[in-house]
Amino acid sequence: MSLFWIVIRQLAEIEEMATSKKVITREEWEKKLNDVKIRKEDMNKLVMNFLVTEGYVEAAEKFRMESGTEHIDLATITDRMAVKKAVQCGNVEDAIEKVNDLNPEILDTNPQLFFHLQQQRLIELIRNGKVEEALEFAQEELAPRGEENQSFLEELEKTVALLAFEDVSNCPVGELLNISQRLKTASEVNAAILTSQSHEKDPKLPSLLKMLIWAQNQLDEKAAYPRINDLSKATLEDPTV
Numbered sequence: 001m002s003l004f005w006i007v008i009r010q011l012a013e014i015e016e017m018a019t020s021k022k023v024i025t026r027e028e029w030e031k032k033l034n035d036v037k038i039r040k041e042d043m044n045k046l047v048m049n050f051l052v053t054e055g056y057v058e059a060a061e062k063f064r065m066e067s068g069t070e071h072i073d074l075a076t077i078t079d080r081m082a083v084k085k086a087v088q089c090g091n092v093e094d095a096i097e098k099v100n101d102l103n104p105e106i107l108d109t110n111p112q113l114f115f116h117l118q119q120q121r122l123i124e125l126i127r128n129g130k131v132e133e134a135l136e137f138a139q140e141e142l143a144p145r146g147e148e149n150q151s152f153l154e155e156l157e158k159t160v161a162l163l164a165f166e167d168v169s170n171c172p173v174g175e176l177l178n179i180s181q182r183l184k185t186a187s188e189v190n191a192a193i194l195t196s197q198s199h200e201k202d203p204k205l206p207s208l209l210k211m212l213i214w215a216q217n218q219l220d221e222k223a224a225y226p227r228i229n230d231l232s233k234a235t236l237e238d239p240t241v
Contacts, residue, residue: 024225026238044069046204053194053203055081080193087186088179092121099189106196113192115145115152119159120185123176126162134163 051060086095125134146153165171191201224239
């Protein structure tokens with residue numbers, strides 16, 4: 001991310017100058033970019049980190065072969081994505097079994113994650129209209145955990161409140177039935193599995209792009225320079241004065 005460091009360096013330089021806005025030409029900017037040396041190996045690791053964390057198995061294997069980056073265990077990615085997909089599809093029991101097959105300690109040492117998976121099971125029962133089974137499950141599996149943890153109890157009460165409304169569209173907690181709730185739980189499980197495998201739970205690339213946007217916004221106040229407006233194209237656009 002040489003551009004990010006160029007922006008930061010330029011900010012520091014401008015701080016020492018007059019308050020008037022400085023104009024940086026494309027030629028000057030590109031020279032600064034060329035002066036920053038980023039190892040190709042580091043860039044490859046950054047890309048591989050994204051592919052592995054997000055679970056793009058085929059792309060990761062193809063990129064490994066083309067770039068010569070270190071060997072990765074594709075089986076662990078496949079297994080992790082199977083867990084994530086199970087949660088996203090509402091098959092929470094299957095997801096729990098798969099997590100335990102991968103590493104039983106993940107749920108044993110993470111009571112919050114286990115509660116959220118059980119909460120998702122309850123949500124799926126309610127979604128499928130299994131009221132009696134939902135009440136029984138809440139009483140037997142979730143209530144005891146709520147007695148030990150106030151935040152769990154509040155989340156349980158919020159979930160059970162879904163049963164009080166025939167039309168969940170008018171329910172103040174109806175968002176629990178949205179697909180976004182499944183995705184939230186799936187992301188939490190995915191992060192826990194990555195951590196258990198000594199991987200970072202979040203890819204580095206999106207964070208670096210956010211840092212780039214922040215740095216450009218800071219520099220905008222002090223200078224006109226070739227900036228990237230469309231991150232998907234990553235092309236420099238000439239400064240406007």
